[in-house]
Amino acid sequence: MADKKLMGVDLGGTTCKFAILTEDGEIQQRWSIDTNILDEGSHIIPDIIASIQDHLKLYNMTAADFDGIGMGTPGTVDPAQGTVIGAYNLNWKTMQYPKREIEAATGIPFAIDNDVNVAAMGEQWKGAGDKSDNVTLVALGTGIGAGIVSDGILLHGVAGSAGEVGHVTVEPNGYMCTCGKRGCLETVASATGIVHVARDMAEEYAGDSKLKQILDDGDDISSKIVFDCAQAGDKLALMIVDKVCYYLGLGLGNLGNILNPEYLLIGGGVSAAGDFLLTRVQKYFDQFTFPNVRNTTHLRLATLGNTAGVVGAASLARP
Template identity: 75%
Template sequence: MENKKLVGVDLGGTSIKFAIMTIDGEIQQRWSEETNILDEGSHIIPDIIDSINHHLKLYAMTTDQFAGIGMGSPGSVDRVNGTVIGAYNLNWKNLVYPKREIEKATGIPFFIDNDANVAALGERWKGAGDNQDDVAFITLGTGIGGGIIANGSLLHGVSGSAGEVGHITVDPKGYLCTCGKRGCLETIASATGIVRVARDMAEEYAGDSELKRHLDDGDEISAKIVFDYAKTNDTLALLVVDRITYFLGLALANIGNTLNPSYIVIGGGVSAAGDFLLTRVQKYFAEFTFPNVRDNTKLRLATLGNVAGVVGAASLVLENTKD
């Protein structure tokens, strides 16, 4: 096992990222392919197989040099059977069989998990989690996902829904979520949620604000634009950011009070707001946590960026063979 290599695959709706890594987590080769979602996503698994086999040949490597392939995927993942269903951004509406097909075509053991869980493993292993045994991860993107590592192991729950932090209820009378209930964190603090909050608050705001003028002119906005205006002390933008970070701080405090991890790591596109976001979330996190958690669970920004997925995917091999 010591001299074996790992393959990490980060499967997304736009691109598929690949990496060949050492057992110690050093990336030796990295590449990507465009995700072809045509024909109900039927090209995706063959493309992954072709890409891996092509690159092994390119680097003059043989299958017996590898301990395994790990992959993070959107959708509902059955880790035991290695299947995925309901990954709509991949056009996978019906059951697909990545494990069966990739193992057969490559001859290398294959392991799969949800993409947010995989990113959590990556940040825990080689990122902001400092390889601690207890780390929670939240990714703020178009939606909100997450992953929880407790006592050194990734939590899945009885039906695979552990770590779905985007559906923590923070405002019971709030926005209707795609999951069917109201007030989920995702409806407020995701990239799309932030835009919705900004639009609604702008309708009620009567003061001077460049963000309000931007919205009143009918221009498109994004979470980044909201934070950029806030950084210029735009009054409305600051109110929007305060509302978002209040609910985010509340949700993270609930995670902290329940799990008391060493770190809660914040990633995803919204986290690009950096310390401007982190310090405001930290204020509310401190308000809603009790002293032992407040003093010992720390909030951190993710550090791996685009490689979190492939690093975490590769670590799935280690997670599944460590016993």
């Protein structure tokens, strides 16, 4: 029989991405559907099942063609039980049972994990992690999360919270975080955190600055606007970026000192700033790591972008 396929599902708050891959991780088909979070997210799993079934018919495939389906999802995941709870951006307030429901409907073995863990698996397998057994991906988005592969094993912790680097304290009396404590890394270095830092620093800044002008005019800004202004030489924006990179270097330096991964990858939307971000974080990372880690843990930008989730999800289903 021909080599079997893998299916990866990357469930997000606005879209759900799907891919069919070879066992070697090469993507053969991709598609996506809108995520319908109405009615407490009760349509999400039925929509996923329907889309899988439709595409199996479209590609003239059956359950027998697949090793399995893997899925990444927001929320607190129990991989062994195949359950998810607390995925608030999906409107899932109660326990969900995707493994039970999707396996029953498709007849294909199913595995599930947290979305950042899954993205880390994708980068480790087919991206900037170069198949190393020690890779940590830090995703800088609306919040900050990390997926940790240590000695070839994906770390979960006793309650699924391993890798919550966004809640490492970097400023003990800093901004209040949604988690209920102050000074978390994501309050100053996530996409929303960067905007918060920018607004506060702009109020105290008296010099000439395009970014300050935008804020003074009452217009909205984003982390991308801050980095674009910095790259254009805006003095205020450069000060903001330096502060953000200081906090990132501190947080990632501590992560490096604890885990000593071969590759510490920066991904997520904020990482689109590229080498302009990376070189500045590297400076502070070097300051906050001790020599053995500084010499053996390499900071890199993640490379898979939007496909990290489906690739990593599919890796969960590998035989």
